[in-house]
Amino acid sequence: MLATHAVAQQDVDNAVGTYNANKSIVDANQANVNQLETLQSFEKVYAPFDGIITARNTDVGQLISAGNSGNVKTDLFHVSQSGKLRVYVNVPEQYSQAATPGLTAELTLAEFPGRTFQGKLIRTSDSINYTTRTLIAEIDVDNPTGELLSGAYTQVHLKVPGQPSSYMVPVSALIFRSHGLQVAVVENGAALLRPVTPGRDYGEEIEIVSGLQAGDTVIVNPPDSLVSGQKVQVVQPAATTATGGAS
Template sequence: MYLMNCDLGLRAGLAAALLLLCAGLAGCQATALPQTPGTEPPAAAAAPAQVEVVAAELRSWPGVVRVQGSLLADEHAVVGTKVAGRVHQVHVDLGSRVAAGDLLATLEPEDFDLRVRQAESQLEQTRVKLGLKPEEDEEQLDRKQIPEVVREEALLNQARANLKRAESLTPNNVITAEELDQYRAELEVAEARYRLALNAVEEQIALIGVRWAELALAQQARVDAELHAPFAGRVQQRHVAPGTYVQVGAPILSLVQTDPLRFRAGVPERQAARLQEGQAATIHIEGLPAPLKGAVSRISPALDLSNRSLCVEIDVANPGGGLHVGLFAEAEIVVEPDAQAVSIPASAVRDFAGVEKVWLVERDEASERVIASGRRDGEWVEVRSGLSAGQTVVRQAQEGLTGPVVVLQSSAAAAAGKS
């Protein structure tokens, strides 16, 4: 009994001690909770960022139409022969520069020389028949002095005399009526032969004209055996080699005129009405350090129905030949020279993941604003949407931060204040 009482007392003491220990631990944790290790006290509020701002302003941004196209030759010709023959020599090659009239190729001349001599001989033969000397002109020839005509005229005069004599003897019945009819028939035959002789002379004179034409054709064929450049340019392609027999019209060389060149492009139908000849244009070609200047030279009177575009051409000077036919190019055609647009410095625009933003400052508060930019001209960017003229943005986009800001005086404003 005594031992049981002792055990109960011991257990009660242990329980009381355990309760006191738990209460002490709970008190310690409650006291130390605000300063738990690893937990920092709240930081003090950040100071406003100091930024330089700039106001969006209206600047001159002429309205343009952008097109893409290619540089084409001002003239392009596949030069062929007017006569058939065998190629004797080709005087130029790929890329050769030629002036108008330069010799490009020649055909073998022997056959052409023979035809010229043949035509000359036939002409001389015809002239000899008429008794013409080399220095005499057939048009000044007296037809009645031709031997054949002289002979027929003499026979005609004799027939007339015979008839007249017979008619004088008729009253005396010296000749019969049959003999008189014979004399009259002889006169008619003599007159016909005389007219025939005159016609033969005219025929020979006409034949001389034919021989002259044949000689001229033979001489022209001899000239055409030499192929000359129709205009100044460069050889784009050579089609034949010496020894090749070519027919009439067969291509010998392809020639292009490279100064000036023509920039040709198709303008979309919705922009076609804004174009006019003479409008200024800027042409950009990859690889050139500076764009080319020009003006709209030609506009097609009709749209291409296959793609609903209007063909325009701009002449491009190429005195040194540095530009090549076929180069791809982009052009900006100024259609509204006096147009203006909202503009900001390029440094004020931040591009992230394809989205362009600026830091808009209003009442000393900066906030992000999404914009749509357009053309760029040096340090300035055209703003098509998202900003209005007079609104203020942070000049350096990387300095922007959402929240309060302290606006510093811009360098431009400071310069204006000093002045």
């Protein structure tokens, strides 16, 4: 009708404006309906995975408010999936390079004496905590029967590959000086101080990963004044003989 000039342009503009205004009202009302439907869908809570409810912090008839109340986070439920458990351990910094994904682990629990459970290192944090000087590692443990409970305390033994040419020496054999860590060995009747690189610390003994060779005679308790080239005499420990009698 506009093309044939049967309707004035002003009437057409008024009709189009009214249509657009009504359409905006309909869209706004539809948005309100969608919001109400979304809020109504919150009446049902769906867990992101299958599991067992281990804690329930609400009850039938209790008012549930959206969001956090007073900056206090309140969880409705705690759900545990016990078929595969995740164990987080703090690996000491000296073992961080050996703690790589795929490493096997053995778990022992006080409630299962004499038994071990197998796990596998899946991933690490790839960073050392500057406070604890440890690396966080995640170990997955298959738990098909559900006998291992979530939250239980366990001791984890990682099977870290050892150095191919490492040696164990008593801690008392170490010499701490300005040149670094050293060990005194005997060559041709004289002491020789060798710089060494330590590995794992086992308490009374420590692993030496470099600086020693097979067949070296190590001085167990070297004096602080010992220097390279100083003549020493190797004394074999006296054999002890057990004596006893009968009456």
